[in-house]
Amino acid sequence: MEGTTKKDIEGLxxxxxxxxxxxxxxxxxxxxxxxxxxALVASGSYxxxxxxxxxxxSLIPLFVLIAITLLTLAGFSLLRVxxxxxxxxxxxxxxxxxRSIRNSNYRYSYLLLGYVVxxxxxxxxxxxxxxxxxxxxxxxxSFVYISLLMTMASLPSMVMAWRERDI
Amino acid sequence: xxxxxxxxxxVYNLIEAARVAVGLTRQELADKVGVHYQTIGYLxxxxxxxxxxxxxxxxxxxxxxxxxxxxxxxxxxxx
Numbered sequence: 001m002e003g004t005t006k007k008d009i010e011g012l013x014x015x016x017x018x019x020x021x022x023x024x025x026x027x028x029x030x031x032x033x034x035x036x037x038x039a040l041v042a043s044g045s046y047x048x049x050x051x052x053x054x055x056x057x058s059l060i061p062l063f064v065l066i067a068i069t070l071l072t073l074a075g076f077s078l079l080r081v082x083x084x085x086x087x088x089x090x091x092x093x094x095x096x097x098x099r100s101i102r103n104s105n106y107r108y109s110y111l112l113l114g115y116v117v118x119x120x121x122x123x124x125x126x127x128x129x130x131x132x133x134x135x136x137x138x139x140x141x142s143f144v145y146i147s148l149l150m151t152m153a154s155l156p157s158m159v160m161a162w163r164e165r166d167i
Numbered sequence: 168x169x170x171x172x173x174x175x176x177x178v179y180n181l182i183e184a185a186r187v188a189v190g191l192t193r194q195e196l197a198d199k200v201g202v203h204y205q206t207i208g209y210l211x212x213x214x215x216x217x218x219x220x221x222x223x224x225x226x227x228x229x230x231x232x233x234x235x236x237x238x239x240x241x242x243x244x245x246x
Contacts, residue, residue, distance in 0.1 A: 013203060095202035097215050166205060 009093050012085035021082040027161040030082060034075040034158065038151050040068050042120075044143030045127050072150060079157045083164070087156035105160040113155060120148045178216040180237045182207070185229040200224040 020026050043050075044065070080087070086094060086102050094102065127141035186196050186207075193211075197204040200221065209215035210225070217225065217237075226233035 095206050096218055096221060097206040097209060098203060166209075 006093060009085045009089045012081060013089075013093070013098075015081060015084060018078070018081050021078065022166070024165050027082050030075075030078065031158050031162050034079060034154070037068065037071050037075055038147050038154075041072055041150065042123060042144045042147035044068075045123075045141045047143075076150065076154055079154055079161060083157050083160045087160050101160065101164055102156075105163060106156055108163065109156045109159045112159065113152070116148075116151055116155065120144065120151075176239065177213060178237055178239065179213060179242050180210065181242050182225060182229070182236060183211040185231055185236055186211075189229055191228075196225070196228060199228040 021030065086098050087105065089098070089102065091099055123144050124141055127144055182196075186193070191199070193207040194204045197207045201224070202221065206215065210217060222233050222237050226236050229236060
């Protein structure tokens with residue numbers, strides 16, 4: 001994962017690679033894919049329920065869980081690359097146009113955050129066990145919490161990647 | 168789309184013509200005025216209106232008066 005040092009952000013702002021992430025259409029597809037991955041992470045809390053409903057011994061093999069974890073981490077890094085790290089960059093490293101789009105997208109992210117929290121509150125209310133990392137018979141809500149934290153961290157970049165035409 | 172341009176009052180400019188006239192690339196002009204090269208592109212396409220400070224910097228970099236580069240009315244391009 002990229003860090004948030006001055007050198008990292010300057011490198012992201014000047015990055016000439018990952019051209020497939022520079023078009024708005026591709027970035028929107030990427031955002032949808034990343035949102036799906038976050039949903040898969042949250043669904044890990046219902047793993048035991050899924051096993052009961054579908055009457056299978058092993059619904060999600062271990063390697064699939066590892067793949068989802070790696071995809072989440074890779075998706076988070078690529079998301080920051082797609083928006084050149086602008087969403088997290090401090091004022092002094094951005095020009096006025098970049099500051100303007102960063103601030104505008106934070107405003108939309110904050111509005112969306114309320115709806116995101118409501119969705120997760122609903123998920124937690126129906127999660128088998130709302131205490132994280134517990135060893136209950138039916139499982140726990142750890143994955144829902146992890147997905148929520150990743151969503152909150154990614155939201156500004158996701159909104160920017162979706163809304164901006166060229167970055 | 169998130170832009171700083173007010174669609175009801177656009178700011179027209181001749182940045183591209185003036186930049187080419189003095190032999191600067193977008194990157195070189197961007198470095199001179201302290202912005203990202205993409206911002207120069209947005210300015211030239213009139214998809215972003217600069218602040219007063221940036222407009223003055225651009226005019227200085229292009230050795231012209233700011234009123235010769237920017238205008239609230241459409242400018243004639245080319246000669």
